Amino acid sequence: AQKVTQAQTEISVVEKEDVTLDCVYETRDTTYYLFWYKQPPSGELVFLIRRNSFDEQNEISGRYSWNFQKSTSSFNFTITASQVVDSAVYFCALLNNDMRFGAGTRLTVKP
Amino acid sequence: DGGITQSPKYLFRKEGQNVTLSCEQNLNHDAMYWYRQDPGQGLRLIYYSQIVNDFQKGDIAEGYSVSREKKESFPLTVTSAQKNPTAFYLCASSTLPGDRVRYEQYFGPGTRLTVT
Numbered sequence: 001a002q003k004v005t006q007a008q009t010e011i012s013v014v015e016k017e018d019v020t021l022d023c024v025y026e027t028r029d030t031t032y033y034l035f036w037y038k039q040p041p042s043g044e045l046v047f048l049i050r051r052n053s054f055d056e057q058n059e060i061s062g063r064y065s066w067n068f069q070k071s072t073s074s075f076n077f078t079i080t081a082s083q084v085v086d087s088a089v090y091f092c093a094l095l096n097n098d099m100r101f102g103a104g105t106r107l108t109v110k111p
Numbered sequence: 112d113g114g115i116t117q118s119p120k121y122l123f124r125k126e127g128q129n130v131t132l133s134c135e136q137n138l139n140h141d142a143m144y145w146y147r148q149d150p151g152q153g154l155r156l157i158y159y160s161q162i163v164n165d166f167q168k169g170d171i172a173e174g175y176s177v178s179r180e181k182k183e184s185f186p187l188t189v190t191s192a193q194k195n196p197t198a199f200y201l202c203a204s205s206t207l208p209g210d211r212v213r214y215e216q217y218f219g220p221g222t223r224l225t226v227t
Contacts, residue, residue, distance in 0.1 A: 009151075033214060035216075037218075050214070098169065099144070
């Protein structure tokens with residue numbers, strides 16, 4: 001069975017702090033994709049990143065970085081120097097034949 | 112512009128009525144999906160379709176029905192059999208999951224359904 005766990009329900013930080021959102025997944029498949037999405041208050045899901053199971057290179061995009069470790073089945077997301085505009089719910093997802101989502105982490109960045 | 116449209120953004124219905132949510136995409140994607148999101152929760156898959164005139168149940172299909180008569184359209188009907196229909200409904204489309212090199216999935220803006 002496929003499953004995605006985001007253990008942090010809510011995180012609150014002060015602007016300019018770094019914050020890491022955790023994602024742990026379960027799958028028996030050797031080929032799969034992992035995703036992170038951002039959901040602002042408007043509700044629409046915004047795609048952030050996709051990684052395939054064969055590429056464990058960490059990725060950095062501006063203030064965002066992702067750490068994919070197959071050994072621990074984790075795909076964590078770090079925001080460096082957080083800003084108020086980063087406040088949103090963030091979802092991790094696992095794709096094989098269909099896409100399974102974690103419950104989400106609500107990030108609040110206070111000024 | 113390519114994208115996914117869902118209408119309306121807000122929908123109100125009386126208990127016992129069926130209601131149909133629309134989802135249209137012009138991305139030429141083969142696969143389309145419906146997800147339900149409840150407050151403070153993640154997205155749960157209701158139905159998905161990878162080809163016209165064919166669709167598969169997701170985790171919470173009971174009380175819902177879909178059709179896929181055209182590649183661009185995947186309407187979802189919330190029937191009176193659905194016990195707790197009030198939720199936020201998101202439609203998505205994608206290239207086929209088997210196309211792992213070019214796989215992409217996009218979401219529509221969502222429809223917030225309230226049943227009283």
